[in-house]
């Protein structure tokens with residue numbers, strides 16, 4: 001094996017705008033480290049000329065791997081990989097050290113330079129032991145996206161995907177789309193806009209009715225979805241999957257029946273009280289919401305003598321929704337604050353008693369009680385089919401990464417969230433747009449799988465299942481040889497499995513035990 | 529290698545220029561005005577989908593309001609999302625298909641959707657015409673000027689600070705200290721809805737400030753664990769219902785939530801800011817002195833919004849934000865889309881999501897899918 005050669009690039013801005021230390025001093029230190037073929041300062045590598053200079057520097061250095069001391073790899077990782085590839089290196093053969101946030105921004109000049117030197121030395125030592133990791137460029141085989149859901153959210157997500165030129169299959173669990181509740185729309189133009197989407201979007205998509213998703217296999221860009229429906233089970237390949245289970249946004253009576261303003265009038269109700277879902281509901285939301293206000297305004301329009309009271313701890317009316325609140329208040333809708341849970345009295349209930357912080361113990365009578373709650377039905381089955389976690393209310397959990405909204409732990413599977421903002425049409429639209437944009441980015445962009453992933457040494461594995469059980473991403477499975485294997489497209493490189501393996505069969509690529517030892521060695525050997 | 533053909537697919541969109549009635553192929557480039565989190569997200573989202581863009585920023589640096597905010601995570605991240613803009617600035621700089629211009633102002637916009645000519649003015653009185661298919665306006669909003677609300681004593685008492693001032697101090701020095709003494713505060717009040725939900729100023733909820741003050745309160749507690757915090761609010765409105773400020777407060781000794789809108793802040797004993805407010809369920813007016821009071825400022829339309837709307841030929845709504853039509857991201861002029869708090873106050877996450885939504889609309893226009 002030929003001796004590994006490392007090229008070290010120091011970005012001229014690595015020390016921050018204030019030049020907390022001299023990048024040249026860092027380069028000189030790096031040049032003298034064992035294994036370093038060449039070290040030098042490149043003028044701002046995240047500019048176009050800087051990128052060219054870095055590529056040329058790497059090419060000329062004759063090195064086969066590199067360390068770049070600059071800013072965060074979290075935001076610049078794609079650039080670093082591009083530089084490596086353009087210089088003819090493996091895209092993973094570049095180790096980034098954030099000496100800006102890690103040293104220049106947080107230490108005084110002297111210690112900052114010392115820390116930067118140590119960090120670079122650690123990275124060089126680590127790269128000396130570098131080996132190419134498993135990797136694969138994702139080639140989406142399909143521009144078709146499956147949207148799973150039964151209502152408006154699914155329709156909105158499908159529209160956003162169609163508008164990007166993607167093909168869409170809408171997978172309904174029932175025969176027909178659910179109608180959204182009237183109280184979701186703050187005015188007629190919103191209702192019209194939603195109804196138009198409900199009518200026109202399914203015409204542009206392929207609608208598969210009464211289909212239940214059983215499981216999902218494969219990798220992003222090539223996901224195999226097994227569904228079951230009237231025609232029996234079927235398997236289809238999709239580029240991506242968008243999960244948009246419809247939240248229940250209706251106001252319901254105490255028996256659970258959805259009640260619109262017209263229904264309330266039809267039932268001859270003279271006095272209606274809307275209670276928050278509270279602890280018992282899907283959301284645990286104890287607020288008065290815009291949906292309650294819309295209902296009340298509509299009811300008053302139909303039946304001006306009706307008495308309408310909204311109960312809740314807070315009034316959820318973010319942004320412009322404040323106007324709706326004022327409109328409802330001036331129309332005579334009563335808003336009561338709740339401290340604790342309200343108690344219904346009588347059977348059937350005719351009275352509610354609660355603690356209002358201003359009025360004290362308060363009793364109100366009504367002939368119709370409605371509950372304003374949001375719940376996300378059917379998420380259990382979806383969660384199981386896709387191997388996704390749910391939150392405490394049952395909503396599908398997306399990775400709440402600020403940089404990757406909508407993504408789930410399964411690459412290529414995206415999920416809409418519903419419990420955001422005012423939970424009115426605009427919020428559903430915003431979620432659908434975000435998630436669909438993420439799916440579009442995946443199918444049009446380049447995605448590289450692999451890199452920092454776990455790999456099982458099949459000779460050592462004793463098939464104890466520890467890794468299969470611990471992995472949060474369902475990446476390891478027992479393969480055909482009866483030994484564990486890690487699926488490249490699922491593994492996130494979290495490292496949870498490696499230390500648990502009793503047979504020490506799991507190796508972490510780009511972060512092996514030997515590499516860690518070498519890095520620790522630098523710190524412990526460092527002269528004080 | 530691109531797995532999928534990035535060129536415009538067949539059935540290339542042809543739009544009708546209303547003036548010339550000549551069929552034109554849309555220009556495959558989007559101009560994005562404003563480099564806050566909304567504009568940056570739009571640019572990145574377009575880049576990921578193979579559409580080049582040009583980010584135009586009036587100021588000398590990118591990132592918008594968000595870039596002036598501090599990290600509120602002291603011992604751990606509290607998800608204030610401030611670092612999102614900074615991360616995105618870095619990502620935009622590293623993207624080969626995003627051009628950036630700083631120090632430029634928009635002069636006028638001509639042409640029809642798909643074929644627009646944006647006239648911009650650089651710092652050195654140099655003018656330039658940019659040929660683009662679509663424009664995304666992401667010019668943000670501004671914090672409310674607290675001197676308009678004299679009763680709250682900002683400018684008169686050094687220890688009454690705005691949330692923005694506190695953010696800036698957090699961003700620059702990482703500290704939260706009482707301005708007049710330079711010492712750690714032992715009592716601190718957050719006054720919410722300053723300028724917001726007020727018919728005289730911003731008759732709407734600013735949508736970000738409950739979240740931001742909640743995160744600031746967590747930063748204060750983490751830095752100064754014995755500091756007593758009073759949170760004076762009208763409603764607790766967090767975008768994400770999973771975030772529970774009540775739960776947090778109930779687990780912290782010395783943090784109280786008071787539902788009340790203070791009537792006045794004046795200098796009390798030793799010049800300490802003294803807040804007058806009616807406590808909930810109690811008719812009497814209470815007076816309490818704090819080491820430091822933080823005013824959570826409203827987000828209001830920027831003074832330049834009117835001129836910009838005129839230059840772009842788009843409408844404004846009753847509050848002075850950019851008017852949307854059809855959905856929240858479509859302006860009144862075909863080919864011009866809206867993102868972020870220029871069309872209404874929003875927090876960082878919602879502004880970023882707006883960026884992707886507006887990007888999809890611009891893409892649909894360029895590729896003719898809509």
Ligand SMILES: Cc1cc2nc3c(=O)[nH]c(=O)nc-3n(C[C@H](O)[C@H](O)[C@H](O)COP(=O)(O)OP(=O)(O)OC[C@H]3O[C@@H](n4cnc5c(N)ncnc54)[C@H](O)[C@@H]3O)c2cc1C
Nearest residue numbers: 562564565566586592593667668692740868869874875876
């Ligand atoms: C004190 C304070 C604290 C906050 N804390 C939080 C928080 O903790 N969490 C949170 O989620 N949100 C917070 N926010 C809200 C957050 O700042 C906004 O949600 C966010 O900045 C909106 O992003 P934007 O991209 O829409 O606009 P901005 O960030 O305002 O960016 C707009 C950009 O457009 C530029 N521009 C304007 N006009 C023109 C023009 N004519 N030509 C060219 N460029 C132009 C501006 O210079 C600016 O760079 C806070 C706000 C304030 C005031």
Ligand code: SF4
Nearest residue numbers: 461462464465467501
């Ligand atoms: S933990 Fe180790 S021994 Fe057990 S199944 Fe996984 S790889 Fe095999």
Ligand code: SF4
Nearest residue numbers: 471491492494495497
């Ligand atoms: S490294 Fe993490 S994600 Fe990968 S297989 Fe192990 S536990 Fe699963």
Ligand code: SF4
Nearest residue numbers: 599601605608609611
């Ligand atoms: S800026 Fe906010 S979101 Fe970012 S790390 Fe700090 S606390 Fe977390």
Ligand code: SF4
Nearest residue numbers: 721724733734737738
């Ligand atoms: S978000 Fe909170 S502090 Fe801000 S205006 Fe709305 S209610 Fe007031």
